[in-house]
Amino acid sequence: MEKMKRIASVSAFALIGFVGISFVTDKHGKYFEIAKNIEIFTNLYKEINTYYVDDVEPAKLMRTGVDAMLESLDPYTNYISESEIEGFKYMIDGKYGGIGADTKEIDGKITITFSHEGLPADEAGLKVGDQILSIDGKSTEGKSSDDISDILKGSPGSVVEIVVNRPGSSKEIKKSLTREEVKVPNVPFFGMVSNDVGYITLTTFTQDAGKNVSNALKDLKKENPAIKGVILDLRGNGGGLLREAINVCNVFIPKGEEIVVTRSRVKDWDRSFRTLNAPVDEEIKLVVLIDDNSASASEIVSGVMQDLDRGVLLGQRSYGKGLVQNTRDVGYNSKVKLTTAKYYIPSGRCIQAVSYKDGEPVDIDDSKRTAFKTRNGRKVLDGGGVKPDVILKDGKLSNVLRGLNKEHLVFKYATNYYLKNSEVAQPDNYQFDDFTGFMNYVAEESFSFDTETEDMLNDLKSKAKEDGYYDVVQGDIKSIKDKILMSKKNDLKKYQKEITENIEKEIIGRYYYQKGQIEISLRNDSEIKEAIKLINDGSRYNGILK
Numbered sequence: 001m002e003k004m005k006r007i008a009s010v011s012a013f014a015l016i017g018f019v020g021i022s023f024v025t026d027k028h029g030k031y032f033e034i035a036k037n038i039e040i041f042t043n044l045y046k047e048i049n050t051y052y053v054d055d056v057e058p059a060k061l062m063r064t065g066v067d068a069m070l071e072s073l074d075p076y077t078n079y080i081s082e083s084e085i086e087g088f089k090y091m092i093d094g095k096y097g098g099i100g101a102d103t104k105e106i107d108g109k110i111t112i113t114f115s116h117e118g119l120p121a122d123e124a125g126l127k128v129g130d131q132i133l134s135i136d137g138k139s140t141e142g143k144s145s146d147d148i149s150d151i152l153k154g155s156p157g158s159v160v161e162i163v164v165n166r167p168g169s170s171k172e173i174k175k176s177l178t179r180e181e182v183k184v185p186n187v188p189f190f191g192m193v194s195n196d197v198g199y200i201t202l203t204t205f206t207q208d209a210g211k212n213v214s215n216a217l218k219d220l221k222k223e224n225p226a227i228k229g230v231i232l233d234l235r236g237n238g239g240g241l242l243r244e245a246i247n248v249c250n251v252f253i254p255k256g257e258e259i260v261v262t263r264s265r266v267k268d269w270d271r272s273f274r275t276l277n278a279p280v281d282e283e284i285k286l287v288v289l290i291d292d293n294s295a296s297a298s299e300i301v302s303g304v305m306q307d308l309d310r311g312v313l314l315g316q317r318s319y320g321k322g323l324v325q326n327t328r329d330v331g332y333n334s335k336v337k338l339t340t341a342k343y344y345i346p347s348g349r350c351i352q353a354v355s356y357k358d359g360e361p362v363d364i365d366d367s368k369r370t371a372f373k374t375r376n377g378r379k380v381l382d383g384g385g386v387k388p389d390v391i392l393k394d395g396k397l398s399n400v401l402r403g404l405n406k407e408h409l410v411f412k413y414a415t416n417y418y419l420k421n422s423e424v425a426q427p428d429n430y431q432f433d434d435f436t437g438f439m440n441y442v443a444e445e446s447f448s449f450d451t452e453t454e455d456m457l458n459d460l461k462s463k464a465k466e467d468g469y470y471d472v473v474q475g476d477i478k479s480i481k482d483k484i485l486m487s488k489k490n491d492l493k494k495y496q497k498e499i500t501e502n503i504e505k506e507i508i509g510r511y512y513y514q515k516g517q518i519e520i521s522l523r524n525d526s527e528i529k530e531a532i533k534l535i536n537d538g539s540r541y542n543g544i545l546k
Contacts, residue, residue, distance in 0.1 A: 045058075045061070045065075048061065049061070063081070073339070076321070076323055076337070077336070077339050078336070078337050079335075079336050080334060080335045080336070080337060082333040082334050083150055084150070085335075095182060095183035095206075096153055096182050097154050097158075097180070097181055098120075098152050098153045098154065098180075099120040099124075099179060100115065100116040100119025100180070100182045101152070102114040103132065103145050103148050103149060103152075106131075106411070106412075109165075110131065110132045110140045110143065110148050111130070111131050111132070112126060112130045112132065112164075113128060113411070114128060114509070115127070116182065116513065117514075117515075120178060120179065121177065124175045124176075124177050125175070126175060127510075128418075128509070129167055129415030129419075130166050131165045132162060132163070133164060134162070135148070135160060135163075136160060153179075157178065158178070158179050159176060160176075160177050161176050162174070162175050166419075168419050184206075185212070186203055186204050186205070186206050186209045187200060187201065187203075187209070187216050188203060188518060189514075189518040190216035190220060191519075192224055192227075193231065193528055194532050196536075197228070197230070197531075198221075198229070198230040198231070199522065200216045200217065200232050200233065201233040202232065202233065202234060202248065203237055204239075205237070205239055205244040205245055205296075206241065210251065211247065213232070214251045217281065221281065228284070228285060228535065229285035229535030230285070230286055230287075231289060231528065231531045232287070232289070234288060234289060234290050234294045235290060235293065235294060236294070237297075238298070239296025239297035239299075239321065240296070242260070242262075242273070242300070242324060242343075243273075244297065245259070245260070245297035245298075245300040245301055246275060246276075246300075248301050249300070249301055249305070250275040250276065251280045251281075252279055252282060252284075252286055252305065253279055253282055253304070253308060253310055255275050255276065257346075258273070258346060259274060259275060259345070260304070262341040262342070262343050262344075263341055263342055269340065269341065270341075282310070286305065286311030287311060287313075287534055288301070288302045288313050288314070289315050289527055290314075290316065290317075291316045291318070291394070292316050292318065292319060292394070293319060294315075295318065295320075296321045298319075299318045299322070299385065300343065303345040303349075304345050304346060306374060307347040307349075307374050307375065308346055308374070308375050309374050309375050309378065309546075312541060313386065313388040313390070314390040314531055315391075315392055316394050317384070317388065317391075318351070318385040319385055320351060320352060320353030320361040320384045322344075322350040322351045322353075323339045323341070323342055323352055324339065324340055324341040325337050325338060325339055325340065348372050349372040349381070349382035350382055351386055353383065361384065366387075369381035369382055369384060370382045370383070376545060390530070390534065392527055395527070398495045398498055399449065399451045399452075399491065400449065400488070400495050401495060401502060403447070403448075403449025404499065407449075409442055410502050410503055413438055413503065414506035416441075417507055417510075418510040423511065424511055426512075427508050427516040427517075427519035427520040427523075428519060430520065431504075432504045435499075439493075451484065453484060454481065460473070501521075501524045505521055
């Protein structure tokens with residue numbers, strides 16, 4: 001009760017100051033409405049915490065209210081609590097205090113799914129596949145992966161005690177780790193993907209993204225004087241810092257070019273952003289890879305390259321986030337990240353999605369999008385993301401591979417493989433050649449998976465029973481199900497190539513970390529092959545841009 005009195009007193013004190021100012025400036029206008037509703041909210045919060053029949057957690061109750069309020073705005077306006085600050089710092093700087101390992105709940109156990117080379121988890125001998133049983137003497141049972149991630153993060157130099165269980169061993173392993181500043185590279189790999197075509201992957205627009213892309217291109221040009229084109233891979237890149245989007249653009253376009261204009265509710269905050277430096281190369285052929293998870297800063301870079309006819313976009317339509325967020329302190333080491341502006345790229349278009357469903361952008365027909373012109377006069381459209389110049393079919397996973405991943409069978413098989421094999425060939429030479437062994441493993445695990453077609457048939461069955469038609473269609477439904485079951489039995493062999501590529505990537509990651517996974521993925525990447533063909537076909541490349 002005393003705690004609630006203190007909360008009410010502090011709230012009332014803050015409210016009196018706010019109300020006093022508001023009444024003086026705007027007795028019956030918007031500020032009055034704000035003050036009135038804050039007072040109502042404060043009183044409601046106090047009454048619930050004081051008199052509700054069950055005990056409530058004040059912080060949890062307030063968080064529920066804050067999240068619901070912000071949810072009514074857009075998916076990108078969020079409250080960041082003190083406990084989430086380390087994760088927020090990672091989004092901005094690409095670094096955080098921790099042990100350098102990712103976790104996920106698998107079979108009810110918090111399992112290490114990724115380990116960064118040379119960081120505390122790796123140096124201490126923790127392996128991908130290890131199950132974390134306790135942290136600092138406290139059991140992880142009942143904790144979510146997000147909970148564990150927050151616990152493992154902390155100030156560099158602090159010590160954390162971890163107990164793990166390693167598959168295949170009955171003995172628990174205890175490790176003492178000293179947290180370090182974990183800096184995840186935003187350009188984890190660059191290299192040549194053919195004799196004269198280079199490749200740079202950019203995973204996030206954290207600090208120094210532009211500098212790292214610039215250095216990568218310089219190194220490629222220096223080591224390969226005959227290079228005639230480069231692929232910039234922005235697939236799956238969810239964005240980041242606006243200034244780094246400008247810097248990445250500047251690698252390929254001249255100093256002084258206007259990249260983006262931001263327009264906000266407060267006109268004095270409207271800004272124009274231009275490139276500030278000399279480019280690394282404004283002539284080299286450029287193909288930018290994007291997909292439906294390329295968002296925000298990725299869409300600025302890809303959209304600018306398209307608007308200025310500087311490079312060819314290849315892949316699938318991007319996510320559709322044309323909004324700018326800024327953070328503001330709200331006390332007690334917490335922040336609010338809120339949308340303050342929309343951005344517009346050189347053609348004048350904004351690529352922001354115009355509608356959402358369940359927090360995700362909804363595709364809109366091209367006929368409902370406004371047309372703009374690139375520098376060379378090519379037609380481009382606003383709203384709902386950036387549409388590639390060369391559209392490729394979305395490489396969605398087969399039903400069987402989605403089912404295998406849902407059951408984590410590829411991951412668990414790779415764990416067993418790693419424990420039995422101390423070393424494997426380098427990524428560019430490694431070939432997985434025991435698919436029969438994998439199928440036997442899957443059979444032992446009693447693997448089964450449902451398809452969307454089967455889900456629809458189950459819905460049809462239920463509806464037919466409701467409407468009294470089940471006896472009429474029962475035989476047909478059973479016949480279709482039997483045919484699907486027969487086909488599913490053959491799916492492992494039918495999709496052997498796709499499944500094998502995923503097995504190779506998972507296995508290589510255990511030995512050669514993220515860089516190895518990227519290298520082996522490039523070998524099988526059909527979109528990379530298409531980009532190489534495009535760069536080597538000068539007439540087609542130039543024809544697209546002109």
